[in-house]
């Protein structure tokens with residue numbers, strides 16, 4: 001065996017040169033891998049004892065893509081194109097042996113081989129779109145030549161990989177190997193040597209492009225089909241243009257188009273934001289004072305208290321991954337309603353073909369309903385999801401303390417209340433933690449894990465890992481009102497309200513936020529959540545627009561009216577009554593309503609969030625700025641192509657942020673706008689968040 005580089009070995013076995021890549025954790029195409037592949041192919045071509053080449057990887061996966069950490073440092077030779085060209089032009093057959101994932105540049109490497117074999121569990125995809133990019137090493141030109149244009153469009157604009165079975169069906173892999181992959185790939189190479197004949201390169205194939213040549217309108221149809229999902233993102237459209245080029249241009253011209261569009265994306269702010277976010281998401285799982293080897297509490301059974309919207313959604317997360325759940329309610333009627341909603345959700349999903357009828361039954365079978373809290377005695381994790389009332393929560397935790405088995409984790413799904421106060425009613429505050437799910441809890445990816453003063457490291461470690469198990473992204477935060485997400489949202493909602501009082505119609509404020517990239521604006525969000533959260537009909541004094549709307553039974557979407565009027569399809573239209581109410585309250589407060597620009601609306605909604613985020617860092621409520629961004633992207637729909645509020649602040653320049661906050665402080669005369677010390681100091685040093 002010859003070591004070509006620290007990451008690639010060369011060995012001839014039974015007449016086949018095997019290049020073994022070893023670049024943990026994901027065998028990314030770092031410089032040492034590229035260099036090794038280049039030298040390995042050249043060596044095999046010159047080696048009379050080798051009649052074919054197999055590319056195989058050590059560890060858990062085939063190549064998972066270019067080394068993203070190298071993107072910011074500039075290219076070190078050899079470039080991937082040079083390596084892949086050498087493979088493409090090899091006179092000896094090259095076989096990629098795929099296990100784990102072949103992603104991005106990894107799949108492009110495999111597509112530059114003459115053949116691909118894979119184990120049944122392998123997944124193959126071009127996820128560059130998620131990094132604000134397109135496959136820049138020939139993937140956009142080769143993939144459609146293999147799987148056809150429609151499949152390539154789907155794969156490249158969604159970034160979702162396909163499994164080995166589908167890859168076999170579409171021709172992306174030539175064989176699924178049972179047993180040892182390396183041996184299987186060598187045996188496959190021998191078959192190809194024995195068959196002889198001319199080697200076909202993917203670049204020379206174009207049979208699968210014909211349909212799109214005959215029906216070029218399919219591109220626009222596809223564009224329309226993804227328009228809603230990809231609103232605001234540049235990369236999906238750029239990927240489509242490259243596939244169009246594969247159809248309309250000769251291969252080498254298509255490659256030039258790919259390179260040009262790749263460079264445009266790579267040098268733009270969206271790719272920077274999305275790549276930043278890739279690492280932010282992975283960073284969020286790391287807790288400096290909780291070592292990786294901290295013991296975890298095994299979670300085999302979960303209890304959920306409350307079968308309302310939140311409780312039901314939370315329970316679905318568990319059963320989706322096979323964890324049994326007991327849901328406890330106070331009244332039989334409420335329990336039945338809650339279980340009925342869960343069943344309906346699953347049946348709807350089955351109707352769309354995403355799960356089978358057997359899955360619906362299997363998941364429902366994992367749920368046990370109960371009216372008795374003592375049924376939670378054998379649960380390893382109990383999540384309370386009742387309404388936001390400290391007295392009620394304290395009562396539940398007092399009772400849980402007497403019921404739950406020793407070591408069980410007692411969690412509250414509170415979105416704002418003090419976890420320390422809740423933990424204080426138990427004799428085991430080390431076992432108490434906040435697990436703040438976001439609505440709809442079975443859909444939203446974020447889990448705010450709220451650490452109390454006494455929460456143990458084992459409990460934190462368990463909850464962070466458990467989040468991964470139920471396919472959530474966890475961010476650890478500290479105790480304060482609203483934690484990270486809602487605390488920052490409160491200031492935005494406050495400003496939205498102020499803007500409406502000062503004369504900006506709610507639908508315009510919402511439009512500005514929507515155009516910025518949020519899925520909905522502040523008032524639409526209130527209508528969706530319900531205006532009556534925390535409102536009491538008996539004590540209501542009509543003290544603000546929200547209360548007055550509730551009194552008029554305009555309590556949001558569920559009552560067909562709120563800040564907006566809704567038709568029978570829940571399509572909103574601006575409600576004149578709401579503007580009248582704002583005018584009335586403005587007059588009472590002595591505010592003269594005026595025209596307000598979109599720029600002002602945006603700044604007044606976003607800048608306070610940044611300032612609040614800085615305060616959160618100052619107080620140590622979040623571990624790092626990028627955690628705040630993860631909270632916002634996964635919990636509140638902040639557009640990932642803008643990275644998150646703290647990344648966005650960096651892109652504006654912190655000195656500019658401070659300047660603008662001060663300008664609003666001067667013009668409004670309100671300390672609301674006072675930039676916090678942490679932000680001022682950081683800006684003063686020319687620093688950035690993170």
Ligand code: 3H9
Pocket residue numbers: 025026028064065066067068069080101103104105106108127128131134135136137139279282283
């Ligand atoms: C590309 O290929 C461009 C081309 O078209 C060429 C153009 C010329 N680079 O996610 P995990 C790290 S773009 C560097 O927790 P999992 C990651 O940061 C690329 N590092 O594991 C983490 O580090 P740490 C296209 C990478 O098992 C560790 O590996 N490819 C890369 O849950 C473990 O990661 C992609 O977009 C990378 N490419 O999931 C694939 N990938 O431990 C991106 C990962 O220090 N990767 N790391 O925090 C993934 O989707 C997942 O990592 C994968 C494993 C599914 C592979």
